[in-house]
Amino acid sequence: MRELRINGDRLWASIMEMAEIGGTSDGGCNRQALTELDKQGRNLFVTWCKDAGCTVTVDAMGNIFARRHGPGKNTSAVITGSHLDTQPTGGKFDGVYGVLAGLEVIRTLNDANVETTHPIEVVCWTNEEGARFSPALIGSGVWSGVFELEYGHSRLDKQGISIKQSLEDIGYLGETAAASSKNIKAAFELHIEQGPILEDKGKQIGIVSGVQGMNWYDVTLVGVPCHAGPSPMDVRVDPVMGAAKIINRLYKLVDQYKPWSRVTFGDIKVEPGVRNTVPKKLILSVDLRHPDQNTLNRMDLDLRAIVEEICTPLMIDYQIFDEWASQAVSFAESCINAVRQSVSELDYSSEEMFSGAGHDSVYVSRVAPTSMIFIPCEGGISHNASEKATPADIEAGCNVLLHAMLKTAS
């Protein structure tokens, strides 16, 4: 059993075949959730799963479950999966790799006639990306009870078409299975890193022990607009001055909690945005992250104190709006250990790390012992046609997944 290996060429070929559905001229993939192209991708996946002997069910959110049964009556499955939908400017690997690697695990077990005590199940989650329907992760979110089914069904795309309607349109509104979590022994998700850490450190496998918590804020600074010429500097109430100081201080703040802390200012809006007028208002979007929730909470308090400390002497009125927050996730030690041991036995180089991006595993981990496995992607780039992973890393990650699943399913 220790010598069992997946078929890297077959997995690579499956990924490349899937990438043709929605393939773009620049080598990327545009296969957004519940579109005609997503239907084609799902159909191909279901066909492959049935060819591999799996029982395929679809739940009311369109999540697809392909089960390879164990010999006994034990129904507590070891699952793996990710998503087949892409961003409009997506690549070949994000999500797809995790789904097709699960299928490759099953194909490998079939080839070697390996029986597992617990069933092995591959899942394709609906609308992970959130590109067509907001919010992201809605399929795994309903499945794990974070969202109500009614909420999931009623999400609309920009044309006003609901998820329920779209599921009906493409024939993936599940008839028999309810959108609810089941009895799961363990869950794994294999994914490209979407960051540069593994590549920079020259490591092949990321052993992912959790997902960063993240807080989204809109910090609004209100000043007094005045003419750029006649108004002396020392009488101005200038929101840009406040914003620049706040930005600098927040960069210093995250530096105190490195290497896993992050702050990102993705958007700055200035009103009225007139070249020769001190702005009336500046809205700064802040994305603050740390994998340890206590640390993130401390950074949250620091952020509020910094904004107050800077704005008060500058006479700037401010408001901190809590746009959204996602708690830090610590994955199950049992799953992390299964991954760690597999990496060690397979003798791959590895790095213990956190996920900076959200994944279906965030929600899955609410109802099942869960962890993730990362492989490097070139330049840390994803959501882009130039998204790249090497065949060697694709194969290595899937071997880790195979053995982590075998350890927990045996």
Add this chain to the structure above:
Amino acid sequence: MRELRINGDRLWASIMEMAEIGGTSDGGCNRQALTELDKQGRNLFVTWCKDAGCTVTVDAMGNIFARRHGPGKNTSAVITGSHLDTQPTGGKFDGVYGVLAGLEVIRTLNDANVETTHPIEVVCWTNEEGARFSPALIGSGVWSGVFELEYGHSRLDKQGISIKQSLEDIGYLGETAAASSKNIKAAFELHIEQGPILEDKGKQIGIVSGVQGMNWYDVTLVGVPCHAGPSPMDVRVDPVMGAAKIINRLYKLVDQYKPWSRVTFGDIKVEPGVRNTVPKKLILSVDLRHPDQNTLNRMDLDLRAIVEEICTPLMIDYQIFDEWASQAVSFAESCINAVRQSVSELDYSSEEMFSGAGHDSVYVSRVAPTSMIFIPCEGGISHNASEKATPADIEAGCNVLLHAMLKTAS
């Protein structure tokens, strides 16, 4: 002659009557250049000038010249004036005060039967504000030879209507006079300060010795977009980090050249402006001013050095685009002295200062000895319905104008 004073009540009443044309419900005034309302305002002014015995001519840019002749054949006039057009959200005093104060000087000289060696002329310049037609100051700009007449005529408003067409429509396309500067002995412009300095210092008259030079830049910083979560802080190429450092350094730079230096960041644009992505690009508008051109030139070099010094170690590509520049103006010592002596004789409190805003006098000063006189305005606010000046200051400023013109026209 030293005892001669203008009639403050009459001047105030004229300003209030003019303010009714385009008067807004919030007490402001919306009388944009060459509109039907501007026509009404011009007609009222011309009627008043003719009633005061003036010869009125209109040039090809619609600039109105109302001349009170001297006794002899000397045609070298002492002129004063400003503009009757307002911003869409304008007030009662900006520009209007300078025009009607000139008329009040003539009315006062008439009442006292004072003859001057040189003619006295009041000018209303076309489209000073630049609100309807860009650029601002186009009337005085063509008159002084900064712009060609053809350029002035062809400027379009947002509806595509040209200045020439608008002048025809309201009957102010001058037939006889060419849009060219004439033989001018001296020029004065009386204006509200549009800044808070006189009010803050408790001074009644600003003796304006020049106009700040100003440079407009667009500083574009180009980074590498990456995901807010997975990308460690130390590998990012983040244009926001560069911008915050540049902004802070430029505030420190102008602090070295205070009190007359200014820097304003009126607009910041971020692309793609996505909350959880390090931006690809940030465009920062910079408005840099100083009344001494040599100092402004030094600040310009410092700005370029600061941007390079900050961007290079952060790996940020940058471009500094010179959007526009207006050289610092030093007004004529002869005119400044005439104002200074008048203030002293009238015993008003005063402050020697620079204008931070552009005025028609910037262009007039290219072809004639020129200076300006300021009076306080409440809170330094202008281009706003709440623009306010006191009757006492309105009267004091006009008395200074009267005596400065008398000194040069006698």
